[in-house]
Amino acid sequence: MTGTIADRLAVGAGRGFVGRERELSALTAAVTAPEPSFLVAFVHGPGGIGKSRLLRQLVAAVPAGTATVVLDGRDVEPTPRGFRQAMAGALGLDATDPGTADVVGALRDGGADRVLLTVDTYETLGLLDGWLRTRFLPALPASVTTVFAGRDRPAGAWHTAAGWAGMVAEFRLDALSEPEAMSLLRSRGLDGAAALQLNAFAHGHPLALELGAAGARAGARGTPVLPELADAFLGGLPSTVVTAVEAASTVRRVTEPVLGALLGDDHARTAFDALRALPITDVVPDGLLLHDVVRDTVGLELAVRDPDARRAFRRRAARYYTNRPDPADGDLWRHTADLIFLIENPVVRDACFPSARPDHAVEQARSQDGPVIAEIAAGHEPRPCADALARWWDRHPESFAVARGPDGEVSAFVQIIELADADPGVIAADPVTRPWTDHLRANPPSPDDRVLLMRRWLGRESGELRSPGVSACWLDVKRVYMELRPRLRRLYSTVVDLSHLGPIFLPLGFAPIGDPVEVDGVAHQGVFLDFGPRSVDGWLGRLVESETRQERQADGLSPRETEVLRLVASGLSNRDVGATLHISERTASRHVSNLLLKLGVRTRTEAARIAAERGILDG
Structure with a gap:
């Protein structure tokens, strides 16, 4: 041999x-x-x-x-x-x-x-x-x-x-034919009436056939395949293992420490071993991977049957991910991906875990796209703003990306550039950038911080409002986020229709800055996003915490005091607390001091412990 x-x-x-x-x-x-x-x-x-x-x-x-x-x-x-x-x-x-x-x-x-x-x-x-x-x-x-x-x-x-x-x-790839399905089941030790019954339910779906055959080999009774590829299979498992699978369905990868955070350290080792033995998990370099079909199905069923349990799993996972030590460079993406997976906001989640492939492709603009970009800008912008965008194109064409529809034609564009790379003269000549420069002067970033300027995005038909092309451009901006972490600190942009875009942007952490700038009667509102001292990962942690936080505030604290406690527990300095709440550093220091006094503690560490106990600890 x-x-x-x-x-x-x-x-x-x-x-x-x-x-x-x-x-x-x-x-x-x-x-x-x-x-x-x-x-x-x-x-x-x-x-x-x-x-x-x-x-x-x-x-x-x-x-x-x-x-x-x-x-x-x-x-x-x-x-x-x-x-x-x-x-x-x-x-x-x-x-x-x-x-x-x-x-x-x-x-x-x-x-x-x-x-x-x-x-x-x-x-x-x-x-x-x-x-x-x-x-x-x-x-x-x-x-x-x-x-x-x-x-x-x-x-x-x-x-x-x-x-x-x-x-x-x-x-x-479609379902297997009946002869192919029977051949697969015979290779898995299942034949005759049992195989016919199983395939009648699975309709040739390979994973359903595999799970059903595994259940039959394990002695499960009844139809050994599940209507949603999970329920009947999990029904033959002990309740503790089912709970472990449900917990695992809320995270990207499963490790023993992650299970410890989700289920408690006393059960982590047993739960991990039980998951590893299941045919619905694969062993991968950074843990266990629950098959995506089973994971999605179990997670959806849990969200319907026990939404509080699913919310608690996600909240515990977010705290674990945001409080673990900073990763080495080689593990940075895995740490970020863990947090992105917990996000349910589709603008963020679909950037890296899309529910469907967009029908618009985004790519760097070509030289021949200049006239089309100018035409779109002229159709939706006042003349001075369209002229400003033309200056951006002339000086920084590399900062423009376009979304092409199925016909290959440009349907939208976005312009985004790092502050350090932008021509100061172009910024100064742009009529709507004054709120950015005023805010940067009042709140200068540290030398290591990287700052993005997203001057404009526009769709051919929709303008700045959502359309397939504009949505594709927004998703592509998240790629830039990934490239610049962990040093990306801020993003500045401008919107006109804040009443329509506010419900999309404000939950992501964007905040208005300064007064609107009127250009030919059109008000342009400057906005910015402060990712925080932990950059993109800290921002993602805050989004998860915001999504899972219960509506009621912590006992005895006003909404503003609860927000200050969250920021203090996240490790922000008084200066950063002030920048986030749009108040001076002196006012932020007074808020923090009064909060510590009200809580009866002396240090930020003690305040963070109280925040964790009350379920409002943030990344």
Whole structure:
């Protein structure tokens, strides 16, 4: 008997692979053909339909001499830097911030005739879609075939953008046929009437078949598959394990310390071992991963059946994440992703965990987009403001991004730039930026702080109000947040219709600054977002706390006193408390002193303990 145990496991996994012969054959042919019929393939379908298994089978099926690079979008920071780092790690490069040229060089120097790059769970990398299409993939050697697997169809630009037409293939995975489903169940030890009954309920859905077969092997009674892929399967488990699964459904990854925060330290080890033994969890480098279909279903059922329990799990998780030590650079994205997963505000949540792929692709504006941007601005802005945007374009065209619809036409744009990179003359000449500069003079950022200016976003038809193109631009701004953390401290912008945009922006922490600036009778209100001393992660922690906080205030404290206590417990200085509440540092110091006196404590540490006990501790 020769080879390794891994070889035997690969053979066993191959024997359990059922169906998908057409897709596997076409993908393998593209990887090995001298002139492949496509360069990029998208394998898409609902959760649990077998996309990941098909990718694994493809990697195992490519012939010797073909190099493979395997990535999972769940482990990749959705920024160009994060994707390059993931590629570098897969290629064995020792580079903390590799460039595209480094990755391309490693692929060319690897000695392989052909290269297969697979990216699973691609829906989590929506922020990178335009960059991958326009910047990264075109720079790769022609010997590379890329296969993305995710829940959604590719954005229309993959088929319509210049050069890509005919170079992209789609493979939609549907349910297995009845013969394929029966073959899968036989390979899992289930046959006859039991297999027919199971498939009659599962309708060929691979994950449902797998879970049902696992339940049958474990001796579960009744139909061993669940209407929502979770309920009946969990019904055969002890109540303590069901509680652990419900707790796990509220977080991105599960570790023993996370379970300790959710369930109590006395139960963490037992719960972790029980979860690890379930067929609905995978062991990954940073913990356990509950299958996304089961996780989503269990979480939704818990939200309906016991919303208070789900809210308590999320609140405990947020406190754990915001109070743990600052991560090393290599773990920064994982820490941020943990917090983003807890957010339910769709503007933030969909940035990195989208519910569906937008039909508008966002990419850096090209030189030929200038007239279209000017036309959109002229249609919605007073003449002096449209002229100011033209000056921004002339001086900083790199700061503009555009959203293209399925037809490839520009439907919206956004302009965003770091304060340190912006031409002071352009800022000074802009009629609506005075509230920004006044606020910056009154509240100067520290030398290490990074500040963003988002001068304007506009849709062709909607102006500054929400539309598919504008929403896509807003999501792309979150990519910039990710790139600049952990030093991003503030974002300044301007809005006209605060009555419509306030319900979207104010819950995110935006606040008006200064008086509105009138330009040709149109009032432009300056707004800013202070991420706080812990940057994006601290901001996300505050959003979770705000979402889960009960409506009633802490006993004995006014709403303003409760807010001061929250800020003090978060570690903010008196100066930062003042900046957040838009009061002077002296007034903030007086509020803090009076609060400590009212609480009967002398130190901020004691105040933080009281805040934690009352359930209002913030990140």
